[in-house]
Amino acid sequence: xxxxxxxxQILQAIIGDFISSAxxxxxxxxxxxxxxxxxxxxxxxxxxxxxxxxxxTHVHTSSGRIPSNKAYRYYVDALMESSELSPDxxxxxxxxxxxxxxxxxxxxxxxxxxxxxxxxxTSFALTPRxxxxxxxxxxxxPLEEDSVVLMIVSESGKxxxxxxxxxxxxxxxHLDLLSKVLTxxxxxxxxxxxxxxxxxxxxxxxxxxxxKLTDNIMPGFMRTLAEMLNVQFFLEGLTNIFDTPExxxxxxxxxxxEMLNRKDEFLTRIIEKDQGITITIGDENRDELLNxxxxxxxxxxxxxxxxxxxGVIGPTRMKYxxxxxxxxxxxxxxxxxxxxxEGNRENDQE
Amino acid sequence: xxxxxxxxQILQAIIGDFISSAxxxxxxxxxxxxxxxxxxxxxxxxxxxxxxxxxxTHVHTSSGRIPSNKAYRYYVDALMESSELSPDxxxxxxxxxxxxxxxxxxxxxxxxxxxxxxxxxTSFALTPRxxxxxxxxxxxxPLEEDSVVLMIVSESGKxxxxxxxxxxxxxxxHLDLLSKVLTxxxxxxxxxxxxxxxxxxxxxxxxxxxxKLTDNIMPGFMRTLAEMLNVQFFLEGLTNIFDTPExxxxxxxxxxxEMLNRKDEFLTRIIEKDQGITITIGDENRDELLNxxxxxxxxxxxxxxxxxxxGVIGPTRMKYxxxxxxxxxxxxxxxxxxxxxEGNRENDQE
DNA sequence: GATTAGCACTCACAGAGGGGGAGTGCTAAC
DNA sequence: GTTAGCACTCCCCCTCTGTGAGTGCTAATC
Numbered sequence: 001x002x003x004x005x006x007x008x009q010i011l012q013a014i015i016g017d018f019i020s021s022a023x024x025x026x027x028x029x030x031x032x033x034x035x036x037x038x039x040x041x042x043x044x045x046x047x048x049x050x051x052x053x054x055x056x057t058h059v060h061t062s063s064g065r066i067p068s069n070k071a072y073r074y075y076v077d078a079l080m081e082s083s084e085l086s087p088d089x090x091x092x093x094x095x096x097x098x099x100x101x102x103x104x105x106x107x108x109x110x111x112x113x114x115x116x117x118x119x120x121x122t123s124f125a126l127t128p129r130x131x132x133x134x135x136x137x138x139x140x141x142p143l144e145e146d147s148v149v150l151m152i153v154s155e156s157g158k159x160x161x162x163x164x165x166x167x168x169x170x171x172x173x174h175l176d177l178l179s180k181v182l183t184x185x186x187x188x189x190x191x192x193x194x195x196x197x198x199x200x201x202x203x204x205x206x207x208x209x210x211x212k213l214t215d216n217i218m219p220g221f222m223r224t225l226a227e228m229l230n231v232q233f234f235l236e237g238l239t240n241i242f243d244t245p246e247x248x249x250x251x252x253x254x255x256x257x258e259m260l261n262r263k264d265e266f267l268t269r270i271i272e273k274d275q276g277i278t279i280t281i282g283d284e285n286r287d288e289l290l291n292x293x294x295x296x297x298x299x300x301x302x303x304x305x306x307x308x309x310x311g312v313i314g315p316t317r318m319k320y321x322x323x324x325x326x327x328x329x330x331x332x333x334x335x336x337x338x339x340x341x342e343g344n345r346e347n348d349q350e
Numbered sequence: 351x352x353x354x355x356x357x358x359q360i361l362q363a364i365i366g367d368f369i370s371s372a373x374x375x376x377x378x379x380x381x382x383x384x385x386x387x388x389x390x391x392x393x394x395x396x397x398x399x400x401x402x403x404x405x406x407t408h409v410h411t412s413s414g415r416i417p418s419n420k421a422y423r424y425y426v427d428a429l430m431e432s433s434e435l436s437p438d439x440x441x442x443x444x445x446x447x448x449x450x451x452x453x454x455x456x457x458x459x460x461x462x463x464x465x466x467x468x469x470x471x472t473s474f475a476l477t478p479r480x481x482x483x484x485x486x487x488x489x490x491x492p493l494e495e496d497s498v499v500l501m502i503v504s505e506s507g508k509x510x511x512x513x514x515x516x517x518x519x520x521x522x523x524h525l526d527l528l529s530k531v532l533t534x535x536x537x538x539x540x541x542x543x544x545x546x547x548x549x550x551x552x553x554x555x556x557x558x559x560x561x562k563l564t565d566n567i568m569p570g571f572m573r574t575l576a577e578m579l580n581v582q583f584f585l586e587g588l589t590n591i592f593d594t595p596e597x598x599x600x601x602x603x604x605x606x607x608e609m610l611n612r613k614d615e616f617l618t619r620i621i622e623k624d625q626g627i628t629i630t631i632g633d634e635n636r637d638e639l640l641n642x643x644x645x646x647x648x649x650x651x652x653x654x655x656x657x658x659x660x661g662v663i664g665p666t667r668m669k670y671x672x673x674x675x676x677x678x679x680x681x682x683x684x685x686x687x688x689x690x691x692e693g694n695r696e697n698d699q700e
Numbered sequence: 701g702a703t704t705a706g707c708a709c710t711c712a713c714a715g716a717g718g719g720g721g722a723g724t725g726c727t728a729a730c
Numbered sequence: 731g732t733t734a735g736c737a738c739t740c741c742c743c744c745t746c747t748g749t750g751a752g753t754g755c756t757a758a759t760c
Contacts, residue, residue, distance in 0.1 A: 025725050041733050044724070062723045062739045103513070137491050141503060149507050153491060157499050163453070163507035239611060242604040252598060254592040261589060376752050391704050394753070412710040412752045 003053075008079070010035065010046050015067045019317050020243060022245040024064030056284055069282035069316060072294070076279050076320050083321040084331055090119055094330060098337050104307070107235055108300070109227070109338060111310055111330045116237025119323050121244075121314035124258065127227055127232040128307040130158060131192040138182035140217065141174040148175060150217065152224055154191070160228040164220040167212065174210045178217060181206050191228050228236050235260055246292070246315035259289045260313075275299045277305060282316045294318050300331040302338050311335075353403075359386065360396050361405055365417045365425050369667050372595040374414030417502065419632035419666060421539040426629050426670050427630050433671040437469055443679060447688050453656070454478055456651070456689060459584055461660055463681045465652055466587025471594075471664035472610065477582040478657040480508055481542040488532035489523040498525060500567065502574055504541070510578040514570040517562065523562045525544070528567060531556050541578050558682070581658070585610055596642070596665040609639045610663075624650045625656060627674060631667045645667050652688045660684075 003011065010151055013034045014025045014304070027040040027047060048066050050056045055074065056065040101343075105127050112125035137153040143163065148170055151161040185199050200218060207214045230280070238257060247253040261267055277298045283291045296318075297311030310331055312323055353361065363384045364375045377390040377397060386393070402404045405424065406415040407563050417425070434660045447460055454479050462475035487503040496519055501511040535549050535556075550568060557564045588607060597603040610616055628650045646668075648662030660681055664672055 003500060025722085028723075039733050041735095042731085046734085048725080058724090060723095060740060061420045061725090063741080064723065078672055110421075139489065139491075139501075141487050141489075143486065143503075143505065143507050147507065149503055149509060151489075151509060153493075153499055155493065155503075157493050157497065157513035159499060159501060159509065159511040187716095195588065216385040226462070238602055239608045242600060242607075250592060250598070250603070253600070255604075257592075374752085378752075379725085388753095389704050391706095392702085398754080408753090410711055410752095411754090413712080587737065 006036075006038075007046055007050060009034075010043060011050055012075070014047075014056065015071055015079075018066055021317055022317060024059055024066050026064035037157075042336065049059070049227075063141070067317075069308075072281045072320070080321050083325050085322075086173070086323050087248070089326070090329065092118075093326075093333060097330070097333055100139060103215060103238070104302070104334075105232070107334055109126060112234050112236045112336055114239060115310065115312060115326060115330060118182050118326050119312055119314075119319070120237070120319070121312040121323065122238055122240055123236045123310070123312045124260075125234045125236075125310050126308040127234070128156075128302075129231055130154065130156070130228050132190050133158060133190050133228070134187045135191065135194055136181055136183075138186060139177045140182075142170045142172055142175060145169050148217075150224055152221075152228065153229070158228065160224050162224045162227075163218060166216050168216075171213075174213050178207055178210060178213060182221065185299060189280055193224060195222070195225055195229075196241055202288075219264050244315050246317065255289070256293075264336050277325055277328060279320065279324070292316065294320075296323050296327060297318070298327045298331045300334045302335065353606060354384075356388075357383075357396055357400060357501045360393060361400055361421060362425070363418075364397075364406065364415055365429070374409055374416050376414035378416070386636050399525055403410055415528045417667075418635070422631045422666055422670070423634070424629070428468070430671050430674075431556060433675050435675050439676070440679065442468075443676075444464060447680070448685055451531055452690050454652070454684075454688060455582070457684055458658060458660065461663075461684055462584050464585045465660065465676060465680060466590060467660060468676050469662055469664075469675065470587070470590050471662040471668070472588055472590055473586045473660070473662045474610075475584045475660045476585075476658040477584075478506075478652075479581055480504065480506070480578050481507060482540050482655060483537050483578070485536045485544055486539065488529055488571070490532075490537060492520045492522055492525060498567075500574055502571075502578065504578070508578065508660055510574050512570050512574045512577075514567060516566050520565075521563075524563050527562060528563060529555055545572070545575055545579075583616075593666075594665050597665065605639070606643075627678060629670065629674070642666065644675050645668075646670070646677060646683045649682045650683065679687065 010030070013030055013036075016023045017023075017033070020231035027043040028097060030036075030043055031040045047056060051058070055068055055071040057068050058065065085299045092093075093114055096114060098107055099110075106129055108125045115121075119263065131155040133156050135152065136155050137151070139151045140148050140211050141151075142148050146166045146169055147163055148166065149161060151159055153159050181203055185203055186194050189197065189199075200222075203218070204214055207278070238260065240268070241247045241253055241256050270338045277296070279294065279296050280290075281294045285291060285293065285295065292315065293313050295311055295313050296324065297309050300307050301308050310327060312327070313317075314323075353598055363380055363386075367373075367375045367380070367383070377393040380386075380393055381388065381390045397406060397589070400564050401408070401415065402552050405418055405421040406664050407418050411659050418540060427465075443464055446464060447459055447590065449460075461474045465471075466473035472604055483504040483506050485502065486505045487501070488499045489503070490498050491501070493513065496516045497509060497513055498516065498520055499513050535553055536544050539547065539549075548675055553568070554564055588610065591597045591603055591606050597606055618619075627646070629644065629646050630640075631644045635643065635645065640663075642665065644666045645661055645663050647659050649659050650657050660677060662668075662677070
């Protein structure tokens with residue numbers, strides 16, 4: 001599958017034109033707009049060849065050409081140059097990304113919001129995965145006579161809590177002891193380890209003196225632990241879909257929004273991807289519902305550990321170069337912000 | 351403004367018909383469908399009168415009549431009978447509302463979701479307001495050398511937390527002492543009180559021995575406190591809007607979704623309402639963006655205290671009776687669930 | 701006096717028809 | 731190999747027209 005210089009030039013022109021205009025590109029338009037020194041007729045011949053090779057398609061016999069998914073793939077892999085972000089955009093991102101917060105989760109959320117603003121697409125973010133997070137404290141505090149609040153704190157500072165109702169009046173001393181036993185046994189374990197380990201039995205032995213208290217608490221403890229694993233999923237710029245001609249049809253827009261609203265399902269479709277920046281175009285997405293969309297996602301890491309993901313979803317006609325640059329700039333900045341913290345703590349507080 | 355029996359009957363028929371069909375109602379249709387023993391011509395005369403009185407309008411000269419906002423208001427105030435929910439719906443609600451959770455917030459969220467499912471409208475919920483919530487504990491636990499996690503626990507079991515970075519290495523004893531001082535001083539105060547009180551100064555005095563630690567912690571403490579006040583706002587069934595003929599126009603659907611997406615603004619428009627079930631129709635909503643919508647909201651209380659709000663938003667053509675019944679049933683059930691807890695704790699856990 | 705039949709009129713809506721524009725593919729000439 | 735010319739295709743927009751549902755008015759009827 002060899003493309004000579006001229007075919008390449010034409011293909012690139014068609015892709016570029018179509019991406020920005022959303023209109024099928026004709027030979028005359030092309031020859032006028034890009035001065036290639038060849039007549040429309042010649043361009044037509046080349047287009048015909050490109051179509052035979054699978055790079056272009058027709059909507060109907062007398063319409064202009066539009067790029068196929070194969071063309072986008074080729075463009076992304078071979079033709080696309082990484083676009084430099086405008087200083088304006090960079091400044092906006094730097095200014096807004098970390099303002100007024102120190103929490104990774106907030107920053108990621110902000111990043112998704114900026115991403116959709118800048119690209120005019122729908123963006124999404126997955127908050128940090130915490131399975132690797134190490135447990136640090138377990139605290140039980142009495143609330144009312146027969147209810148306690150359970151709190152689990154991880155090394156990264158994540159706190160998960162639950163109110164547990166007891167079947168008997170709580171005894172502060174007992175609660176304190178159980179807190180200590182739990183902390184002692186689970187500290188240093190990752191959340192995933194804690195969930196799969198057999199420590200529970202050991203604790204039952206150690207706390208026999210507490211009566212049924214342990215039996216009362218442990219189910220809630222395990223559930224709270226499990227909840228810490230829940231990855232949160234944010235969507236931003238949902239209504240941007242209305243501005244893309246591909247979704248001018250109500251039914252399509254509706255289907256798109258409904259698909260995204262079933263978050264859990266959508267999530268499982270994208271979460272399994274490899275690391276780094278991933279671009280999937282049209283039917284490269286396994287799921288039929290995504291066959292008219294392209295996704296660009298990037299992962300972010302802290303201290304080398306995979307934390308979460310940031311991405312956009314939009315029509316296959318997408319400014320792949322720009323969007324990729326924005327996402328990359330955002331994830332780089334997220335990573336830097338939380339790396340910088342180490343050496344630059346003086347200015348962090350207020 | 352007196353409406354005789356016949357006008358009343360006609361008005362009610364038109365409202366009922368239009369609510370379910372979304373089509374302007376004509377005199378012939380009306381006389382055929384509802385056997386009133388009068389001819390279309392007579393109905394036309396009555397309609398004309400009703401229009402003069404402001405209860406009906408025209409879309410254009412030769413279209414049928416549609417109810418005005420005044421008609422809806424009259425209907426809601428005088429004509430509407432409270433509709434009994436079908437046993438099916440009741441059963442669904444009872445089954446799904448409290449499954450697998452004991453937390454008020456989750457139940458409220460579930461309620462909103464059920465509400466939009468049953469009514470096919472967009473629903474929203476405001477999570478419990480916690481300003482009245484009484485503080486119970488303040489805990490500071492060291493994370494790394496120079497960072498601590500701060501946790502504030504209220505009597506209702508709500509936990510709010512923040513990671514605070516210190517400017518110096520933390521001292522566990524000092525942190526423990528400060529925890530105790532904070533707990534001692536704030537316990538028993540409501541969150542609102544705590545935020546406005548002058549206790550801070552007292553604490554500064556009491557903890558002089560701790561050096562700058564208190565200065566380091568207090569801003570974070572106050573911010574965490576403030577965060578506990580944040581009411582959460584959930585929207586459900588956003589895409590239901592696509593199924594209502596009033597929003598068949600893309601621009602309108604877009605405007606609607608965008609309005610709801612600017613949650614904060616939307617929130618301030620509805621939060622100030624009185625207690626109980628409130629119905630606002632069309633331009634009764636102060637905000638222009640809501641002038642084509644009706645809102646039905648209900649408040650829910652626990653132990654007599656106002657907690658939050660549940661509601662739907664949709665076109666003015668809405669099944670006011672049914673929706674009201676569903677909302678009422680939901681809030682009643684929320685309230686009962688959390689009242690029942692008192693007398694029925696045996697079965698709560700797992 | 702209230703009710704109704706009859707009639708002229710209005711307007712939205714759907715479908716048919718036609719012109720224009722942008723595009724293609726093919727052929728023959730350069 | 732390139733290009734001009736041409737017939738042809740198809741979408742899109744506009745206009746026209748018929749139809750149906752509805753109204754308001756008037757005069758006859760109960």
